[in-house]
Amino acid sequence: MGQAPRAPYSMKQILAYSLLATSLLVAVPSAQAQLLPSTQPSQGASVGNGSLDRIVAVVEEDVILQSELDEAINAIVRQYASNPAQLPPKDVLARQVLDRLVLMKLQVQRANDQGIRVSDQDVDQAAANVAQQNKMSLDQLRAAVEQDGYSYAAFRQQLSDQIVAQKLHESIVRDQVTVTDAEVNNLLASPTYKAGEVHLAHIQISTPAGGGASDIAQAQAKAEEAIKAIQGGMDFNAAAIRYSDAPDALDGGDLGWRRLDEVPPAFADAVSSLKAGENTAALRGPTGFHILKLVETRQPGRQIVTEYHARQILIKPSEIVTPEQAEKKAQDIYTRVVDKKEDFAKVAKDESKDNTTANNGGDMGWFVKDAWGQAIAAQVDQLKDGEVSHPIQTDAGWIVLQRLGTRQSDLTDQLQRDQARQAIGNRKADEAYENYLRELRSTSFVDIRVPELKDPDEKQVSNTP
Numbered sequence: 001m002g003q004a005p006r007a008p009y010s011m012k013q014i015l016a017y018s019l020l021a022t023s024l025l026v027a028v029p030s031a032q033a034q035l036l037p038s039t040q041p042s043q044g045a046s047v048g049n050g051s052l053d054r055i056v057a058v059v060e061e062d063v064i065l066q067s068e069l070d071e072a073i074n075a076i077v078r079q080y081a082s083n084p085a086q087l088p089p090k091d092v093l094a095r096q097v098l099d100r101l102v103l104m105k106l107q108v109q110r111a112n113d114q115g116i117r118v119s120d121q122d123v124d125q126a127a128a129n130v131a132q133q134n135k136m137s138l139d140q141l142r143a144a145v146e147q148d149g150y151s152y153a154a155f156r157q158q159l160s161d162q163i164v165a166q167k168l169h170e171s172i173v174r175d176q177v178t179v180t181d182a183e184v185n186n187l188l189a190s191p192t193y194k195a196g197e198v199h200l201a202h203i204q205i206s207t208p209a210g211g212g213a214s215d216i217a218q219a220q221a222k223a224e225e226a227i228k229a230i231q232g233g234m235d236f237n238a239a240a241i242r243y244s245d246a247p248d249a250l251d252g253g254d255l256g257w258r259r260l261d262e263v264p265p266a267f268a269d270a271v272s273s274l275k276a277g278e279n280t281a282a283l284r285g286p287t288g289f290h291i292l293k294l295v296e297t298r299q300p301g302r303q304i305v306t307e308y309h310a311r312q313i314l315i316k317p318s319e320i321v322t323p324e325q326a327e328k329k330a331q332d333i334y335t336r337v338v339d340k341k342e343d344f345a346k347v348a349k350d351e352s353k354d355n356t357t358a359n360n361g362g363d364m365g366w367f368v369k370d371a372w373g374q375a376i377a378a379q380v381d382q383l384k385d386g387e388v389s390h391p392i393q394t395d396a397g398w399i400v401l402q403r404l405g406t407r408q409s410d411l412t413d414q415l416q417r418d419q420a421r422q423a424i425g426n427r428k429a430d431e432a433y434e435n436y437l438r439e440l441r442s443t444s445f446v447d448i449r450v451p452e453l454k455d456p457d458e459k460q461v462s463n464t465p
């Protein structure tokens with residue numbers, strides 16, 4: 001079962017994600033990579049301590065070095081220093097981390113092939129989000145990263161790789177995932193529709209794309225082994241770390257909170273029958289076997305929200321209107337409607353540059369607080385009914401806002417439809433991208449150069465692009 005999209009970047013997630021899932025902790029300098037003799041696995045490049053840094057894997061035209069793998073493994077070991085028993089044996093951990101490094105390399109390569117790029121500004125914003133979520137300045141974030149033994153440049157590269165992978169994900173699912181009103185209606189009317197939210201953890205034992213009966217039997221045997229370990233007293237999170245091959249395995253398989261209707265129907269019934277703390281048997285899915293644990297549940301309440309009615313006049317900078325001139329004009333309009341008592345609606349029709357509201361006298365209709373962005377949300381809540389704001393600076397330009405009224409609305413039904421639509425979309429996106437990654441991995445050239453890092457349960461077959 002694919003993982004639902006997660007929000008944003010917390011420092012804990014960023015520092016751990018490459019260790020846990022797919023990103024690279026140490027970027028390979030391009031000059032060094034060019035010097036590495038990729039056709040001679042016994043050779044390597046000299047590293048700072050005088051030892052040789054061997055190639056452990058060739059991934060298409062790129063390589064993964066022993067130093068990259070060691071750094072990622074060591075970071076995971078540091079993360080679990082207070083509970084090392086949760087980690088699998090060293091050889092299993094090394095293979096898990098290598099698999100995730102390989103998968104990220106492939107995603108970044110494919111994104112580059114498709115012309116997907118990440119700007120410095122994108123990375124700056126992501127770093128700022130991490131700092132803000134952790135109540136830090138950027139300087140404090142840098143210090144925290146380096147104090148934990150990481151290179152800040154590598155940290156930024158890790159952010160860049162994650163953004164690239166997310167953009168690739170969006171590009172892959174964009175044209176494949178559509179949700180119709182009929183699908184939403186069918187889901188809400190279905191006797192299998194489940195309301196409420198569940199906090200889940202999972203163990204995923206995948207079968208290779210195009211795998212045969214022996215592959216399925218091996219995956220099932222591994223899943224049953226995991227079940228026996230859990231029944232024998234092993235903590236579920238520890239079992240996920242040891243047995244799962246999902247990207248979140250080293251995070252204990254935590255799927256977080258999700259609506260029950262987001263869970264694939266084949267699994268939703270099994271989850272619905274669980275009590276908090278219980279787990280399912282090994283469930284067969286299209287990509288392998290899954291073991292789900294219900295951590296806890298919560299039921300939805302009525303969604304009563306405050307809605308605002310307002311109207312606006314937007315003045316935008318342009319090729320002939322400088323930002324300073326736009327600000328001055330917005331201030332003049334404020335004076336006209338407040339001090340000179342000109343009709344707001346008429347001024348909006350004559351002056352506003354917002355194509356969606358100008359012809360309606362600037363009327364924005366009824367909306368929830370954040371619907372028009374944070375700048376308007378911060379002001380509309382402070383205004384009284386009938387009051388006009390001083391010009392507000394937004395990404396679109398300068399806005400003069402008048403609040404007309406407020407009301408309490410029960411949006412439960414509409415939110416339920418929105419959530420059902422999102423649930424269907426998320427499920428389709430998960431399936432589409434998971435299939436894409438399996439196909440990408442199975443059709444790409446990946447040569448594991450170190451015998452002990454090869455998966456003993458898989459037949460080693462060289463795939464050509």
